[in-house]
Amino acid sequence: MVKGPFAHLLGIPDDQLKEFIPKVCLFFLQLNLLNDVYQHRKLLPPSALASYETWSRQILAPWIKADKHLLDSLKHIYATEDLMPKDFVHWLKDRIPLN
Numbered sequence: 001m002v003k004g005p006f007a008h009l010l011g012i013p014d015d016q017l018k019e020f021i022p023k024v025c026l027f028f029l030q031l032n033l034l035n036d037v038y039q040h041r042k043l044l045p046p047s048a049l050a051s052y053e054t055w056s057r058q059i060l061a062p063w064i065k066a067d068k069h070l071l072d073s074l075k076h077i078y079a080t081e082d083l084m085p086k087d088f089v090h091w092l093k094d095r096i097p098l099n
Contacts, residue, residue, distance in 0.1 A: 001014070001017045001018060001021070003017060004021065004024075006024055006073060006076070007020055007021070007024070009076060010069070010072050010073065010076065012069070016069075019069075020069050023067065023069055023070060024069065024070070024073055027064070027070050027073055027074075030060055031077075031084070031092075034052065034056055034060075034088075034092060034095075035084055035085075035088050037049065037052045038087075038088045038091050038092075039088070053095055056092075056095040056096055057095055057096070060096060061095070061096040061097075064096060071098075074096065074098070075098065077089065078093060078098065
């Protein structure tokens with residue numbers, strides 16, 4: 001099992017990598033989808049944008065908050081703002097707040 005950059009940054013123990021890696025891959029797929037939505041928000045119909053925002057608040061946020069690995073990953077993204085564009089991270093913080 002290869003320890004990736006996020007597993008290294010978060011100090012994920014080797015015995016948790018088998019569980020962490022697939023979860024964090026799904027996590028980043030979801031964030032990349034939302035980043036695409038954000039980057040193209042002016043081209044999307046208002047109802048489509050609203051659907052993605054509702055999905056992020058009601059489905060994605062609870063999934064992230066229920067898992068320590070995912071929550072720690074999101075906290076790292078929010079704290080460093082170096083992984084994704086700053087404007088997207090600020091937009092995301094309103095849709096997936098940490099509190």
